[in-house]
Amino acid sequence: MDADIAIVDLEEDRLVDAVFAVARKDRARTRAGRPYLVLELVDATGRIDARVWNDVEVLASEFDVGDAVRILGRVERYKTQLQLDVRTIERAEDVDPADLLPRARRELGELDGFLEFLAGEVSHEGLHALLRRFLDADRLRVAYRGLPASPAGHHGYAGGLLEHTIAVATVCRDLCQLHLRLRSDLLVTAALLHDVGRTAELERSPGFPQTREGELLGHVQLGIRTVEELAAGLLDPETLAEILHPIAVHHDFRTARTAEAAALYHANQLDAVAATLPTVRAPAAPAVGAAPPAVNLS
Numbered sequence: 061m062d063a064d065i066a067i068v069d070l071e072e073d074r075l076v077d078a079v080f081a082v083a084r085k086d087r088a089r090t091r092a093g094r095p096y097l098v099l100e101l102v103d104a105t106g107r108i109d110a111r112v113w114n115d116v117e118v119l120a121s122e123f124d125v126g127d128a129v130r131i132l133g134r135v136e137r138y139k140t141q142l143q144l145d146v147r148t149i150e151r152a153e154d155v156d157p158a159d160l161l162p163r164a165r166r167e168l169g170e171l172d173g174f175l176e177f178l179a180g181e182v183s184h185e186g187l188h189a190l191l192r193r194f195l196d197a198d199r200l201r202v203a204y205r206g207l208p209a210s211p212a213g214h215h216g217y218a219g220g221l222l223e224h225t226i227a228v229a230t231v232c233r234d235l236c237q238l239h240l241r242l243r244s245d246l247l248v249t250a251a252l253l254h255d256v257g258r259t260a261e262l263e264r265s266p267g268f269p270q271t272r273e274g275e276l277l278g279h280v281q282l283g284i285r286t287v288e289e290l291a292a293g294l295l296d297p298e299t300l301a302e303i304l305h306p307i308a309v310h311h312d313f314r315t316a317r318t319a320e321a322a323a324l325y326h327a328n329q330l331d332a333v334a335a336t337l338p339t340v341r342a343p344a345a346p347a348v349g350a351a352p353p354a355v356n357l358s
Contacts, residue, residue, distance in 0.1 A: 068105035070142055074135045079152045081160035083107065083267025085125045087116075101131065101144065102266050103160045110144035119149050126265045128155035157266050161206075164219030168205050171219070174226045175204075178233065179252060184245040186295045187303065191249060193290045194256070203259035211268040214332040221258050224331055228254065231327040239319075247320040250306035254324060257283025283307050 064078045084100035097112035097120055110133070112119055123129045133146040164171070179191040194200060209215035209224035229251035236244035260282040261274030273282060284304055291300055306321040316322040 066105040067101070067103050067108050070108060070135050070144075072135055072137050072142060075133075076135060076144065077130070077132050079103075079128055079130050079155050079160070080108075081128050081157040081266035082123060082125050085120075085123075087120070097146075099144075099146070100267060101129075102162055104163050106162060108142060108144055109138075110146050112146045112149065114147070119146075122149060123151045125267065125269075126157055128152040128157045128160055158264070161264075161266060162208075162217030164215075164217060164223045166219075166223055168219050168222065171222045171226050172201075172205075174230075175222065175252070178226070178229045178248060181233070182245045182249055184249075186291075186299060187245050187249045189294045190287075190291050190303075191252060193294075194253065197290070200256065200259055203264070206264045207258055207262050208268055209255060209258065210332070211262065214335045216268075218264070221255060224335075225252060225255060227331040227335075228324070228327045231330060232323060235323055235327065239323075242319055242323060246302055247306070247323055250303055250310075250320065250324050251327065253283070253287055253303075254307050254310045254328065255279060255283065256286045256307075257281065260286065280308060280311065 065074070065076055066078075067080070070076065080101035080103050082099060083102045084098070086098040087095060088098050089095055094113075095116045097116055099110040099112065101108050101110050110131070128151070129149050130152045131144065131146055132148040133144045135142055136145050137143075176195065179188075179195055182188045182191055204219075204222040204225065206218050208217055208220040210220075215221070215224040229248055232247045232251040233244065236242045236247060257279035261270055261277075261279040262268045263271055284307060287304060287307060288300070291303070295303070302318070302320075305318060306316075306324040309315045309317075309321050310324050310328050313322060313325045316325055
């Protein structure tokens, strides 16, 4: 029996006695009409699907989405994925569910420092003032440290929003040094603010559920609104439109009308795939004295 094992360490056929947070809880029925529960469980290291097959009505009343729960069960493999077959589940009253949220790989204080540095490099008076308002908004700064960039996708953990933002802005900054025609102040500012709508779209609780506004409007529209509010009285209409455009189309390259908007789209995509797609393992080093492998030059 593994007591308080982390999700990242789970292996097939292990018995588990551990505390996780409930990110999702749905009722379902088998083809024979038998009820069961579909759960998504998370901790600071990851997430795993789970099923409750027995005593469904009794156990379902023991906990809700967002609770920390103690699970007793076995790890099984369904198709290609691991999942937990839950035998017993009860609310863990002595555990704060916020402590079980998946967390950023990098130190958040360091990332905050990078955020300040990148914003400080913007010399355009109005854009610099816009970023200063953003940095001085405690609500936004706390949200960036506590929310993911994409709950079910890339950087899907607390602090992922901050981590992704720094990465995208850094790529954009470096790109401006290669292509001097790009307006660096405009592109870096848009990169730093491109996902600010996530702060209104998502809640900081297990699973990072959408707010009602998030469900109806999405983070792009909410981001445009937030930037407009932050920029009030700081930018002329043309500059405001030029900063809103990359944010508005950063998920839709086909509607990009400026080089900066296209660059932000690709920087955003680059960081997302670099953080999620599998990497190729390097081949084992050849034995000492062995001939080097042949290289195909055709």
